[in-house]
Amino acid sequence: MRFFALIAVIITGALLIYATVDMPNWGDPNSPANIHVSPRYIEKTIEETATPNAVTSVVADYRGYDTLGETTVIFTSGIICILLLRRRK
Amino acid sequence: MIGRFDNVIIQTISRLLIPPIQLFALYVIAHGHYSPGGGFQGGCILGASFILMVIAYDIKEAKRMMSEKVNTIFSSLGVIIYSGIGVVCLILSANYLDYGILNKIMPVTIAEARALGIFGVEVGVGITVMAVMVSIFLNLASGGEHEEAEE
Numbered sequence: 001m002r003f004f005a006l007i008a009v010i011i012t013g014a015l016l017i018y019a020t021v022d023m024p025n026w027g028d029p030n031s032p033a034n035i036h037v038s039p040r041y042i043e044k045t046i047e048e049t050a051t052p053n054a055v056t057s058v059v060a061d062y063r064g065y066d067t068l069g070e071t072t073v074i075f076t077s078g079i080i081c082i083l084l085l086r087r088r089k
Numbered sequence: 090m091i092g093r094f095d096n097v098i099i100q101t102i103s104r105l106l107i108p109p110i111q112l113f114a115l116y117v118i119a120h121g122h123y124s125p126g127g128g129f130q131g132g133c134i135l136g137a138s139f140i141l142m143v144i145a146y147d148i149k150e151a152k153r154m155m156s157e158k159v160n161t162i163f164s165s166l167g168v169i170i171y172s173g174i175g176v177v178c179l180i181l182s183a184n185y186l187d188y189g190i191l192n193k194i195m196p197v198t199i200a201e202a203r204a205l206g207i208f209g210v211e212v213g214v215g216i217t218v219m220a221v222m223v224s225i226f227l228n229l230a231s232g233g234e235h236e237e238a239e240e
Contacts, residue, residue, distance in 0.1 A: 050200040051122045051207060059127065060207040064186035068171055070129075071214050075168045078221030082161070085233035 103145035110138040118215045122204060128211035132218025139223045148227060148235045157227075157235075160220050167217025174209050186210075 024031030041058055051057040059067055118131030143151040155163075175186040183190035188206020189199040197205065227235050 046200075048200055049203040049207065050198075051204050053122055053124065055125070056121045056127055056207060056211075057203075060210045061188065061203055064175075064210070067210065067214065068175070068186070071168055071171055071217050074221050075164055075217050078164050078217075078224050081225045081228050085228040087233045088236075 099145050103141050107138050107142060110141070111135060114138065114215075114219075118211055119208070121211050122207065128214025129218055131211075132215035133222060135215065135219040136222030136226075139219075140226050143226065143230070148231060151227075152235070155223070157224075160224050163216050164220035164224060165217075167213040167215070167220070170213030170216065171210050174206060174213070178206075 024033075028034065041062060042054055045051060045054045045057045049057040049061050051061075114131045114134035116131075117126035117134060118128060121127035121131070139151060139155065142154065174188070177194075178187050178190050179185050181190045181193050186206075188203045190202070191197075191206055192199050192202035195202060195205065
């Protein structure tokens, strides 16, 4: 059974490595991520959000839901830590 | 449980260092619009200053500055600030977290309202990260058995 598991893992890993061949080159200016959203954010961030730091405007404004989720994850981890560890003598 | 560790050099240096660290943390949060930084990083630095206080003094001393109740309230207050700004935008008939509509209640342009919305969100993130860092550290360092400081 472990042998079949090993075969499955090797096949999946080979497929994943094969799929990376199709990915755009590192920093390729013509990759889809660099010709659709990135120029839009870089060009409009001052005009739309009055924030010179494009990273901040993307993180907190254009991708606001994402950051809300991240904050909730951190809050949840703190609450879980209290729930699991906290004891009163 | 971290016991009290009396060392004049460590205690004096950390007493001198903690205020600049906290000031720098507020700078990182407030200056996220112009330089690398923001709520997560600034909140971490702010939490680190409290952790330094726990290490240099002890848990009781740090809890006199910020009790466990206040800490837990802060950790949820940040998320409430964040989602509350979103709800305010919703009440003003825009999409959730669409800060541009905040110019209806503040005398600024739409772009500046967005910048202010980003700042409010960063403050919320910073408060949550700071409180959660401190509470995780206290619980892990003491195995959950840090007793309440005397009120």
